[in-house]
Amino acid sequence: xxxxxxxxxxxxxxxxxxxxxxxxxxxxxxxxxxxxxxxxxxxxxxxxxxxxxxxxxxxxxxxxxxxxxxxxxxxxxxxxxxxxxxxxxxxxxxxxxxxxxxxxxxxxxxxxxxxxxxxxxxxxxxxxxxxxxxxxxxxxxxxxxxxxxxxxxxxxxxxxxxxxxxxxxxxxxxxxxxxxxxxxxxxxxxxxxxxxxxxxxxxxxxxxxxxxxxxxxxxxxxxxxxxxxxxxxxxxxxxxxxxxxxxxxxxxxxxxxxxxxxxxxxxxxxxxxxxxxxxxxxxxxxxxxxxxxxxxxxxxxxxxxxxxxxxxxxxxxxxxxxxxxxxxxxxxxxxxxxxxxxxxxxxxxxxxxxxxxxxxxxxxxxxxxxxxxxxxxxxxxxxxxxxxxxxxxxxxxxxxxxxxxxxxxxxxxxxxxxxxxxxxxxxxxxxxxxxxxxxxxxxxxxxxxxxxxxxxxxxxxxx
Numbered sequence: 001x002x003x004x005x006x007x008x009x010x011x012x013x014x015x016x017x018x019x020x021x022x023x024x025x026x027x028x029x030x031x032x033x034x035x036x037x038x039x040x041x042x043x044x045x046x047x048x049x050x051x052x053x054x055x056x057x058x059x060x061x062x063x064x065x066x067x068x069x070x071x072x073x074x075x076x077x078x079x080x081x082x083x084x085x086x087x088x089x090x091x092x093x094x095x096x097x098x099x100x101x102x103x104x105x106x107x108x109x110x111x112x113x114x115x116x117x118x119x120x121x122x123x124x125x126x127x128x129x130x131x132x133x134x135x136x137x138x139x140x141x142x143x144x145x146x147x148x149x150x151x152x153x154x155x156x157x158x159x160x161x162x163x164x165x166x167x168x169x170x171x172x173x174x175x176x177x178x179x180x181x182x183x184x185x186x187x188x189x190x191x192x193x194x195x196x197x198x199x200x201x202x203x204x205x206x207x208x209x210x211x212x213x214x215x216x217x218x219x220x221x222x223x224x225x226x227x228x229x230x231x232x233x234x235x236x237x238x239x240x241x242x243x244x245x246x247x248x249x250x251x252x253x254x255x256x257x258x259x260x261x262x263x264x265x266x267x268x269x270x271x272x273x274x275x276x277x278x279x280x281x282x283x284x285x286x287x288x289x290x291x292x293x294x295x296x297x298x299x300x301x302x303x304x305x306x307x308x309x310x311x312x313x314x315x316x317x318x319x320x321x322x323x324x325x326x327x328x329x330x331x332x333x334x335x336x337x338x339x340x341x342x343x344x345x346x347x348x349x350x351x352x353x354x355x356x357x358x359x360x361x362x363x364x365x366x367x368x369x370x371x372x373x374x375x376x377x378x379x380x381x382x383x384x385x386x387x388x389x390x391x392x393x394x395x396x397x398x399x400x401x402x403x404x405x406x407x408x409x410x411x412x413x414x415x416x417x418x419x420x421x422x423x424x425x426x427x428x429x430x431x432x433x434x435x436x437x438x439x440x441x442x443x444x445x446x447x448x449x450x451x452x453x454x455x456x457x458x459x460x461x462x463x
Contacts (some may be wrong), residue, residue: 049184056173059110063173067166072091073091076089081138081141099131116172119169130158133155331365333392339376347379348387352391353392354393360452364452374421376403377421379446385408387406389402389403397454398451398452399451400450403448422436425450433453434452
């Protein structure tokens, strides 16, 4: 990655880091806490107002209940005086029994020290006076007597005063209830305004987060684009370098084969001819001077002729290794079979070849032959094998060469690619868009497979 692209990516990443909205996160947490606090306060206030309203309503109901009891007691007493039947006294008696706990509850509603306590005490005195009046009226067994035209009858005066006291107390209770409602409404309005403010703030927060998120998405997209551009550039550069190295390796391989052919020709034409001539001359000398030479000289001449013959054989073998004659004359199958037969002198080998010659050009045949030659040489030197398998097959337009042994094997992760000529074998396969598969492990032997496409497809060779 060049310096400009690296600097651009570093700059964009710095913008992403500095653009992270930590303050928005803090602000959002504060708003959530505020909403939770407002919700809790509002619910708590609702509960308190409802409880206080219920208590206040019960107090008002008790005032109304007191008035109802007094009216029932008076009506019961008057009905008894008119009808002279004890049945009509039942409401009066029950009112007297229910009055004491009711007044005790009202004392709890309006405790000493409150603003309405004096009015409550006056009300209690009036109620007691009213019941005393009703009791005297029932004990005398006659209707009430009017006191004066100005003040009217005493029972009516007491009821009027009681009504006034009850109205005063009820009005105060209702006013307290109204004040409570007004306070609740005022606080609810404040909470509503705060809710509006938090809602607007939440909307602004969402907009801010969206803007920041979009900005970060754009920055990440820019990084991806920069990385993609740089990766494409690097891939193109690697492809170009790979092509250069492949061409270089191909040229080296071609040059190596040309050098082998040149050496083979020199050995065959020059050295082979010279050795043959030397052998013939040595044979002529032995035949011409046979009777004149001592036995030890003849023995040395015979040994010389044999050594020259061995050298000629070795030279021919070197020429065959450098430039296999069977490969050009009879094709790859026969060349591999001959190679296997020569290898069989040292180790048992099982060979499997097709019945016909494969449709390969000279370069492909040579590449496969060299892979087989190198593999068998490695087996002879390093494998310590007791058995070897060599096969060549064709399937789906591909040729597959397989060499396997049951030797000591090795760790493919530790071996260097150029070790034992493996790099060269791989390159020979890659020259024709093929591939070499190497599998081995300590104690499990080694297998080398070369898949060389002739058309298209895949091959699975027979081992």
